Amino acid sequence: MARKFLVGGNWKMNGSSQLVSQLVKALNEGSWSSNVECVIAPPAPYLASVRSGVREAVGVAAQNVWVDPKGAFTGEISTEMLKDLNIGWVIIGHSERRSIYGESDELVGKKVAAAVKAGLKVIACCGESESERDADKTTEVVFRQIKAIADQLSPKDWANIVIAYEPVWAIGTGKVATPQQAQEVHKDIRNWLAKNVSSDVADATRILYGGSVSAKSSPDLQKEKDIDGFLVGGASLKDKEFLEILNSRQ
Numbered sequence: 001m002a003r004k005f006l007v008g009g010n011w012k013m014n015g016s017s018q019l020v021s022q023l024v025k026a027l028n029e030g031s032w033s034s035n036v037e038c039v040i041a042p043p044a045p046y047l048a049s050v051r052s053g054v055r056e057a058v059g060v061a062a063q064n065v066w067v068d069p070k071g072a073f074t075g076e077i078s079t080e081m082l083k084d085l086n087i088g089w090v091i092i093g094h095s096e097r098r099s100i101y102g103e104s105d106e107l108v109g110k111k112v113a114a115a116v117k118a119g120l121k122v123i124a125c126c127g128e129s130e131s132e133r134d135a136d137k138t139t140e141v142v143f144r145q146i147k148a149i150a151d152q153l154s155p156k157d158w159a160n161i162v163i164a165y166e167p168v169w170a171i172g173t174g175k176v177a178t179p180q181q182a183q184e185v186h187k188d189i190r191n192w193l194a195k196n197v198s199s200d201v202a203d204a205t206r207i208l209y210g211g212s213v214s215a216k217s218s219p220d221l222q223k224e225k226d227i228d229g230f231l232v233g234g235a236s237l238k239d240k241e242f243l244e245i246l247n248s249r250q
């Protein structure tokens with residue numbers, strides 16, 4: 001099955017009104033293949049203005065969401081609020097959420113389930129640390145993280161899930177995984193889905209690579225069979241480079 005290539009831009013906790021306007025303008029004026037879907041994830045304070053400013057074809061994602069629909073959860077954002085603002089996507093389980101804010105596999109699974117139940121599309125992140133890779137635990141870690149998500153979902157929910165494989169050692173380090181390293185893990189994830197969810201879900205689910213993706217590395221990475229797109233951090237804050245990455249896929 002043909003999986004539409006997806007390029008996500010995770011702005012993390014970066015930007016200002018001025019930079020947000022510049023990036024939105026670039027995406028409104030720029031062009032890329034209709035075979036490529038673009039989703040940007042601005043920091044929460046800019047979600048509404050980005051959604052109303054950027055063209056409809058560009059998806060907008062929150063970088064996090066809470067599991068309860070409303071209530072006394074100071075500092076949190078609900079799925080209902082995202083829907084109210086017409087935000088269609090959310091990134092869940094980013095390694096920075098896991099390591100800095102202590103999000104467990106179980107919480108990540110619950111967040112993914114709450115988001116999908118609310119009608120949001122999810123970019124669900126997984127990935128091993130450097131020491132886990134060195135100890136040959138890459139698949140053990142990634143499968144454990146994905147299982148915690150899969151345990152909370154029914155097969156039909158997977159239509160709204162995109163997986164982002166982001167090796168922690170490659171995030172923000174300039175140390176991008178080689179196309180072969182990324183492809184190997186993507187293939188393992190797809191095989192895990194085939195075995196544990198269904199072959200249809202394995203065929204249809206997009207698996208993005210994230211970790212120091214740049215205009216230089218994207219052309220070779222996108223050639224790999226099981227790489228269905230990117231989740232770009234630092235380079236998504238550079239308008240020209242992000243457009244180049246979008247255009248690395250024709």
Ligand SMILES: O=C[C@H](O)COP(=O)(O)O
Binds near residue numbers: 170173174210235
């Ligand atoms: O969500 C994006 C990833 O954390 C990658 O970030 P990076 O491209 O700055 O390495």
